[in-house]
Amino acid sequence: PVCGAPHHRDCYNELGHCALEELHGTENEYKRPSIVVTNDEKKENTTKCEICGGLHETKILCEQCEKSHLRIKKIIDKLCLLYGNQIDFDGKTFYGFPSAETLSKLQLEDLAEIKAGFRDKYILDAAKKVTSGEVRLDQIPKLSNKAAKAELYAPDRNMCLMNMATIIVKQLKKLGSSCDWDRERFTMDEGCNKAVEEVFCNMHKKGLIYKGSRIINWCPVCKTSLSDAEVEHEEQAGHFWHIKYPIVGTDRFLEIATTRPETMLGDTAIAVHPDDERYQDIIGKTVIIPLINREIPVIADSYVDKEFGTGCVKITPAHDPNDFEVGNRHNLERIVCMNPNGTMNENALQYCGMDRFECREALIKDLQEQGILIEIEPMTHSVGHSERSDAVVEPYLSKQWFVKMRPLADAVLENQKDKDNKVNFVPKRYEKVMNHWMEITYDWCISRQLWWGHRIPAWYKGEELYVGMEAPAGEGWVQDEDVLDTWFSSALWPFSTLGWPENTEELDYFYPTDVLVTGYDIIFFWVIRMVFSGYEQTGKSPFHHVLIHGLVRDSLGRKMSKSLGNGIDPLEIIEQYGADALRMTLITGNSPGNDMRFYMERVESARNFANKIWNASRFIMMSEEASEVPENIDLGTLTNADKW
Numbered sequence: 001p002v003c004g005a006p007h008h009r010d011c012y013n014e015l016g017h018c019a020l021e022e023l024h025g026t027e028n029e030y031k032r033p034s035i036v037v038t039n040d041e042k043k044e045n046t047t048k049c050e051i052c053g054g055l056h057e058t059k060i061l062c063e064q065c066e067k068s069h070l071r072i073k074k075i076i077d078k079l080c081l082l083y084g085n086q087i088d089f090d091g092k093t094f095y096g097f098p099s100a101e102t103l104s105k106l107q108l109e110d111l112a113e114i115k116a117g118f119r120d121k122y123i124l125d126a127a128k129k130v131t132s133g134e135v136r137l138d139q140i141p142k143l144s145n146k147a148a149k150a151e152l153y154a155p156d157r158n159m160c161l162m163n164m165a166t167i168i169v170k171q172l173k174k175l176g177s178s179c180d181w182d183r184e185r186f187t188m189d190e191g192c193n194k195a196v197e198e199v200f201c202n203m204h205k206k207g208l209i210y211k212g213s214r215i216i217n218w219c220p221v222c223k224t225s226l227s228d229a230e231v232e233h234e235e236q237a238g239h240f241w242h243i244k245y246p247i248v249g250t251d252r253f254l255e256i257a258t259t260r261p262e263t264m265l266g267d268t269a270i271a272v273h274p275d276d277e278r279y280q281d282i283i284g285k286t287v288i289i290p291l292i293n294r295e296i297p298v299i300a301d302s303y304v305d306k307e308f309g310t311g312c313v314k315i316t317p318a319h320d321p322n323d324f325e326v327g328n329r330h331n332l333e334r335i336v337c338m339n340p341n342g343t344m345n346e347n348a349l350q351y352c353g354m355d356r357f358e359c360r361e362a363l364i365k366d367l368q369e370q371g372i373l374i375e376i377e378p379m380t381h382s383v384g385h386s387e388r389s390d391a392v393v394e395p396y397l398s399k400q401w402f403v404k405m406r407p408l409a410d411a412v413l414e415n416q417k418d419k420d421n422k423v424n425f426v427p428k429r430y431e432k433v434m435n436h437w438m439e440i441t442y443d444w445c446i447s448r449q450l451w452w453g454h455r456i457p458a459w460y461k462g463e464e465l466y467v468g469m470e471a472p473a474g475e476g477w478v479q480d481e482d483v484l485d486t487w488f489s490s491a492l493w494p495f496s497t498l499g500w501p502e503n504t505e506e507l508d509y510f511y512p513t514d515v516l517v518t519g520y521d522i523i524f525f526w527v528i529r530m531v532f533s534g535y536e537q538t539g540k541s542p543f544h545h546v547l548i549h550g551l552v553r554d555s556l557g558r559k560m561s562k563s564l565g566n567g568i569d570p571l572e573i574i575e576q577y578g579a580d581a582l583r584m585t586l587i588t589g590n591s592p593g594n595d596m597r598f599y600m601e602r603v604e605s606a607r608n609f610a611n612k613i614w615n616a617s618r619f620i621m622m623s624e625e626a627s628e629v630p631e632n633i634d635l636g637t638l639t640n641a642d643k644w
Contacts, residue, residue: 188453203536216445225400235382244290245312245314265347265359344359409441415535430548461476512544514545557597585602
């Protein structure tokens with residue numbers, strides 16, 4: 001009744017009023033307690049408040065002080081809910097705001113001093129205005145425009161970029177990289193942006209870029225599509241839920257096993273293998289989806305593995321990439337049963353409004369009560385999580401921008417047959433990896449719902465769509481707010497950094513480049529995309545050779561990552577042991593293309609070895625009689641050691 005939004009039961013107090021009443025600007029303004037006694041005016045009946053550290057006359061005021069802090073928390077929580085952001089606090093990420101214990105240690109004046117990611121600056125500023133009574137919550141304008149957010153956070157963003165770039169370059173220099181530092185480039189600079197827009201427009205004109213609905217990786221917390229590189233897979237304990245789907249007109253049922261029962265609300269078919277003799281008589285019949293009583297057909301498709309499980313598979317085209325392809329072959333309806341924030345939508349009927357995992361629990365309970373659940377089978381499976389938010393990624397039908405990959409992939413495969421012009425890999429086995437991915441490739445989702453990146457050069461006016469580097473003539477045209485996947489601009493790196501699309505001297509001299517040195521983990525995400533982009537835009541391969549190295553892992557064999565906190569800073573290692581010791585550690589005891597584990601003991605050994613070489617050299621120099629070095633030396637008469 002206060003805000004018009006649906007609330008959970010615990011959002012109401014004993015009187016039945018909205019617990020967030022004070023957030024909506026009611027007449028009864030909440031009064032913040034004041035500290036009535038200062039440290040200089042101590043009285044016998046005062047107590048030090050555990051919440052704010054001040055002195056109060058009674059314990060009641062301490063309770064009021066606690067309520068005040070909890071009120072701040074509610075306001076921040078509500079703001080975070082409105083703006084879909086997170087707060088980074090004390091090195092941890094909170095979806096909402098820190099707990100009451102953490103918050104209680106803060107003075108209200110300290111709110112603005114919290115070190116948060118620049119995405120959260122707007123929330124913190126708004127929170128301070130609301131908690132100070134400067135404005136009501138409903139008077140805070142919502143930043144819905146991504147461009148406005150980008151402009152607001154630009155100073156923080158640019159400072160962050162400058163700091164990170166400085167650190168990265170310093171690390172490379174300390175390691176001994178001999179680059180032409182005057183040619184340093186960034187994928188978001190003006191030259192690269194021009195190349196990105198040019199490529200997008202050209203490919204759209206050729207039909208190689210299109211906007212359509214397909215299954216993508218979706219983060220319900222960040223509310224954006226994700227590339228495969230942004231999805232981290234973790235082995236987790238889960239279940240196969242075996243469910244009865246009654247066959248219409250018979251007393252039989254099909255047993256369907258699923259790891260995501262909540263998606264059954266979007267089922268549009270049951271598939272069996274066309275050669276499976278067990279189900280020949282039911283192909284073409286219909287079954288009923290339990291609990292929601294909707295009829296769906298039984299179809300035959302070779303996608304089904306008749307040897308796995310019961311040989312029956314539920315088809316949910318809007319929530320599974322394989323089911324999407326099956327649905328296309330059989331012209332099935334696509335029913336999206338979730339909202340972008342991970343809650344169930346109106347297609348979920350009685351489960352509408354529930355979180356997807358709450359819905360799962362409710363479904364299982366209802367299936368058990370109705371005797372439709374046959375079995376719960378424990379299992380372990382790989383579950384994708386968002387690199388940014390750690391939320392479970394949802395395969396989701398969404399309207400996005402895509403690159404049509406088949407013609408681009410075929411051009412790469414055809415070129416690899418030409419021994420004189422192909423891209424050569426070292427080790428050679430990785431050429432098969434590239435070719436395999438090109439053979440099984442699928443259309444690439446390139447749009448992202450983020451507020452910073454290369455903005456898509458597409459313009460809308462009502463139902464009209466125009467793609468171009470500038471808006472068309474006339475009023476009312478609005479640019480697409482989405483930005484491009486960072487790999488889209490990275491794919492153009494070999495030629496965009498040399499001045500393309502202009503015919504520059506650098507492009508003519510340096511392109512194609514000779515060697516790309518990179519890790520095997522981004523062959524698909526980067527190497528392949530540079531190759532097909534080079535062929536498509538310049539007619540040439542971007543490089544002749546690709547030298548693949550392995551990954552440097554921690555001592556336990558784990559990949560170094562921010563989430564594990566197991567990375568190393570080369571600058572710290574060099575400060576302690578020297579650059580030679582670190583470089584020797586990285587280049588010894590390993591073969592090309594294979595991973596290596598990083599042990600500090602190996603760095604110490606390399607340092608000790610370098611010291612021995614140094615001391616041995618000093619000893620030789622001290623023992624040698626002074627002699628002149630001839631001006632002209634015939635290098636052909638020297639050994640490799642003497643040459644060095």
